[in-house]
Amino acid sequence: MTMYLFYFLAFLAILCGLMVILEKNPVHSVLYLIITFFALAGHYLLLNAQFLFIVQIMVYAGAIMVLFLFVIMLLNLNKETEPHKSNLVKFAAAISAGLLLVVLVAAMKGAETLPAPATTNADMGLVKNLGQVLFTQFLLPFETASLLFLAAMVGAVMLGKRDIK
Amino acid sequence: MKTLYILTALGVIAMLAEMFRFKKFLLPIVLIGLLGAIASSVKDWNTNIHYYNYMMTFDNFAILFTIVLCATAFLWFMMSQNFLDSDPIAIGSSKTDHYALVLFALCGGMIMVSYSNMVMLFLGIEILSIPMYVLAGSRKDSLSSNEASLKYFLMGAFATGFLLFGIALIYGATGTFDLKTLSYFISSSATVPTWKVSGAEPLLYAGILMMLIGLCFKISAVPFHFWAPDVYTGAPTPVTAFMATIVKTAAFAAFLRLFFTCFSGMGSVWMNTIWVLAALTILLGNITAVYQTSVKRMLAYSSISHAGYMLLAILAMNDHSLGSVLFYAAAYSVATIGAFTVLSIIENHQATRNQQPATVTFETLSGLAKQNKFLSFAMTISMLSLAGIPPLAGFFGKYYIFTSALQSGYVWLVLIAVLGSLIGVYYYFRIIIKMYSPSLTDLQAQPTAVEEKGELLSFAEVGWDLRIVLILTILLALLLGIFPDFIIRLI
Numbered sequence: 100m101t102m103y104l105f106y107f108l109a110f111l112a113i114l115c116g117l118m119v120i121l122e123k124n125p126v127h128s129v130l131y132l133i134i135t136f137f138a139l140a141g142h143y144l145l146l147n148a149q150f151l152f153i154v155q156i157m158v159y160a161g162a163i164m165v166l167f168l169f170v171i172m173l174l175n176l177n178k179e180t181e182p183h184k185s186n187l188v189k190f191a192a193a194i195s196a197g198l199l200l201v202v203l204v205a206a207m208k209g210a211e212t213l214p215a216p217a218t219t220n221a222d223m224g225l226v227k228n229l230g231q232v233l234f235t236q237f238l239l240p241f242e243t244a245s246l247l248f249l250a251a252m253v254g255a256v257m258l259g260k261r262d263i264k
Numbered sequence: 265m266k267t268l269y270i271l272t273a274l275g276v277i278a279m280l281a282e283m284f285r286f287k288k289f290l291l292p293i294v295l296i297g298l299l300g301a302i303a304s305s306v307k308d309w310n311t312n313i314h315y316y317n318y319m320m321t322f323d324n325f326a327i328l329f330t331i332v333l334c335a336t337a338f339l340w341f342m343m344s345q346n347f348l349d350s351d352p353i354a355i356g357s358s359k360t361d362h363y364a365l366v367l368f369a370l371c372g373g374m375i376m377v378s379y380s381n382m383v384m385l386f387l388g389i390e391i392l393s394i395p396m397y398v399l400a401g402s403r404k405d406s407l408s409s410n411e412a413s414l415k416y417f418l419m420g421a422f423a424t425g426f427l428l429f430g431i432a433l434i435y436g437a438t439g440t441f442d443l444k445t446l447s448y449f450i451s452s453s454a455t456v457p458t459w460k461v462s463g464a465e466p467l468l469y470a471g472i473l474m475m476l477i478g479l480c481f482k483i484s485a486v487p488f489h490f491w492a493p494d495v496y497t498g499a500p501t502p503v504t505a506f507m508a509t510i511v512k513t514a515a516f517a518a519f520l521r522l523f524f525t526c527f528s529g530m531g532s533v534w535m536n537t538i539w540v541l542a543a544l545t546i547l548l549g550n551i552t553a554v555y556q557t558s559v560k561r562m563l564a565y566s567s568i569s570h571a572g573y574m575l576l577a578i579l580a581m582n583d584h585s586l587g588s589v590l591f592y593a594a595a596y597s598v599a600t601i602g603a604f605t606v607l608s609i610i611e612n613h614q615a616t617r618n619q620q621p622a623t624v625t626f627e628t629l630s631g632l633a634k635q636n637k638f639l640s641f642a643m644t645i646s647m648l649s650l651a652g653i654p655p656l657a658g659f660f661g662k663y664y665i666f667t668s669a670l671q672s673g674y675v676w677l678v679l680i681a682v683l684g685s686l687i688g689v690y691y692y693f694r695i696i697i698k699m700y701s702p703s704l705t706d707l708q709a710q711p712t713a714v715e716e717k718g719e720l721l722s723f724a725e726v727g728w729d730l731r732i733v734l735i736l737t738i739l740l741a742l743l744l745g746i747f748p749d750f751i752i753r754l755i
Contacts, residue, residue: 206433206470239316240383243375246272247391250368253279254398257361 105145112138125171129164136160148224265315265322266304267330268374270297275367282360290363291345298338305330318442319381326378328590328754329517333373336509336597337366343605343733344502347612362402365395366506373514377521382431382441385518389427389482392514393420396507400499406621412498419481419491427478433471437464443526451529469533475522476534482515483571486544496564501611504560505604508567509597516574520589523578531581538579543677545572546684554691559607559624562691563600566650569688570596573681577665580672587755588664594751595649595657595744602646602737606639609726632699639726640699642734649741651692652685657744664752 115138118131140155184192222228233241274297281290305327312323320326341363348359372391379385397420401413435441438449450468477488484492496504527534549569556562570592577589607624610632614622622628633640649658662685669678726734744751 202470202473206466208466236317237319237383239319240381240387243384243387243391246368246371247387247394249275250365250372250391250395253361253364253368254395257358257365258398258401258404 101145105142108138108141108145111135112142126168129167129171132167133160133164136164143224146224147222150226150229151224265313265320266308267301267334268371270301270304271367271371271374274298274301275364275371278360278363278367281363282358287360290360291341294341294363294367295338298334298341302331302334305334314380318444319384320375320378321380322378324755325517325521325586325590328751329377329513329593330374332513332590332594332597333370333377333510335594336513336601337370339598339601339733339736340366340502340506340510342729343505343601343608346727346730347500347502347608362399365399369395369399369506370510373510376514377517379518379521380443382434382443382446385522386424386428386431388514388518390424392511393424393482396420396503396511399503399506400495402503403500406498408494408498409500410498412495415491415498416495423478423481423488425478426474426481430471430474430476430478433467433474437467437471443522447526447529450527468530472527472530472534473537476537479515479519479522480541483512483519483574484568485541485571485575486548486568489545489549489568492568493561493564496567497558497561501560501604501608504564505601505608508563508600508604512567512571513593513597516571516589516593520578520586524581524585528581535579538575539674539677542572542575542579543680545569545575546681550684550687550691554687556691557625559626559629559695562695563603563607566688566691567600569684570650572684573662573665576669576674576677576681579674579677580665580668582668582672584664584668584671584752587752588661588668590755591657591744591748591751592661592665595661595741598737598740598744599646599649599656599658602642602734602741603650605730605733605737606643606646609639609730613725626694626698629695629698631702634702636726638731638734642738643699644696645738645741647692647695649745651689653689655742655745657741657748660745660748664748 112135115131115135119128119135122128122131136155136159140152140160143149143152143155274294277293277297278290281287286293305322308322308327310324312321314321344362345359348362369392372388372393372395375384375388376392379388397413397417400416401410403409431441434446438446440446440449481488481491496507499507523534546569549565549572553562553565553569556565574589574592577585577592580588610624610628611622614624614628632643645656649656652658652662654660662681666678666681669681
């Protein structure tokens with residue numbers, strides 16, 4: 100049952116991911132992206148990572164997507180104003196992306212025989228365990244992230260505020 | 265670790281300066297703080313302390329690079345404050361924001377030179393990059409500045425994606441973020457670890473390749489360099505100076521730390537790739553620089569080619585690599601700060617006179633030596649050092665890197681690098697020749713031209729702080745060139 104659910108979610112995620120880039124209308128693209136995010140959240144739930152599941156839905160499918168929609172509406176991107184890339188660029192992009200795909204497929208080929216990670220603990224994704232790891236082993240990165248957000252906030256204020264001459 | 269606390273505190277103080285009205289004292293506070301940061305990292309010499317479960321390690325490598333970063337930042341703050349204070353085109357945003365962002369970026373740079381966990385590497389790169397995206401666009405009324413910011417942001421986010429994917433793949437293959445555990449996994453061939461038989465190896469290879477792509481973007485190696493010329497040209501000149509020195513030094517230190525200490529046991533996977541990247545970077549960077557008319561754009565391409573030389577040291581992977589990269593980064597930073605200081609003085613002067621943003625071309629520089637001997641001398645020293653002429657610092661930087669590459673048997677690559685630096689000599693000397701040859705107005709030699717010259721750039725117009733920066737860069741270029749052993753022996 101879990102297996103079928105996994106394949107269904109994976110199929111949904113890949114299909115909607117493709118639709119995001121194939122769809123001409125940007126608003127439709129964003130809607131497909133939301134479905135992709137929900138499918139990924141389903142994967143987290145299958146892995147028993149409940150905290151990530153909720154965060155994925157709240158932050159990505161919720162907050163960030165609303166922001167996306169707002170920006171698209173404000174910029175009025177519905178018109179076809181996008182300049183077309185030259186064929187040479189398209190060709191180069193296709194080749195390099197294809198090479199990347201080859202590398203990834205080759206890397207994933209042997210992955211099915213991977214040993215189970217040492218820390219396979221079915222309850223690892225629960226909020227309690229996650230918090231314990233975050234506040235002991237990964238305390239410094241957790242605190243350093245605040246520096247990142249502070250820098251980003253100062254930057255946003257600087258770009259947003261009106262000039263005083 | 266104290267160094268990081270000091271830098272973070274300085275950033276917060278800079279943010280508060282506007283509110284509590286001590287903006288005027290901000291520059292001295294920051295300069296003293298930077299000196300304190302240098303002193304506190306010197307105090308940790310030879311201690312090799314780990315912090316918070318091996319998240320960061322302050323070994324001598326980290327301390328030396330921290331000192332180089334802080335010293336470059338010291339020079340940068342002195343050179344830039346004039347332009348933040350009195351920009352005729354209106355810098356667009358207030359000085360305190362610039363200070364805070366630059367100090368936060370410096371914190372990121374410090375994390376990048378001292379991390380020993382890949383999570384910290386990612387955080388350091390982001391803390392360094394996000395202020396740079398904003399600073400590149402800090403001249404809000406200029407279209408090219410906006411373009412630079414957006415381009416840098418989009419490309420940077422894309423490259424970070426690669427880096428993160430690489431980290432995830434490596435975690436998938438080995439189950440660890442820790443560099444020490446990882447290098448143990450990779451190099452311990454005697455006791456075959458479990459992952460080697462299990463078929464996870466390709467996963468690790470792909471991860472290393474992805475991280476290589478992400479880091480090559482940050483150091484702007486060809487073919488991941490397409491953002492660099494536009495961003496360097498579009499960003500305000502002091503910000504470009506910061507990007508060309510501190511960002512590049514930190515990115516190289518991070519690169520070196522990862523590949524030298526961690527992936528060295530798997531050299532066969534990534535060495536050929538870096539060989540090709542280094543050759544391409546040196547050749548393309550130098551050849552394209554020859555065709556530039558704008559001095560700033562030429563310096564952008566030259567900074568790309570310098571990344572190529574430093575890649576040589578990563579490839580060499582012997583005892584001299586660390587020392588030679590450190591020396592090269594220091595020599596290159598000093599010379600670049602000097603060149604950009606002169607460039608921004610001239611730019612500022614032109615902009616004040618014409619009341620519009622100016623681009624300094626090679627023609628603008630012609631006859632500079634006649635107007636201002638000091639500026640042209642400082643520029644000459646910087647150019648000679650960048651070109652690698654003895655007895656300046658740049659020469660010994662190149663010398664150490666080339667010898668360490670030769671010791672590891674990369675004869676062809678060193679030949680390409682020497683060829684590249686010969687091309688480099690051509691375009692660096694073009695600037696010097698332009699400065700010391702008479703300008704077009706001189707050749708027409710009209711009597712009124714003398715009066716006009718009074719408005720041109722005189723020595724008195726160069727502020728005291730800028731004079732000190734230029735004298736310091738000249739002295740450092742000479743001192744590093746005369747006593748190169750002093751730094752090399754430290755690592």
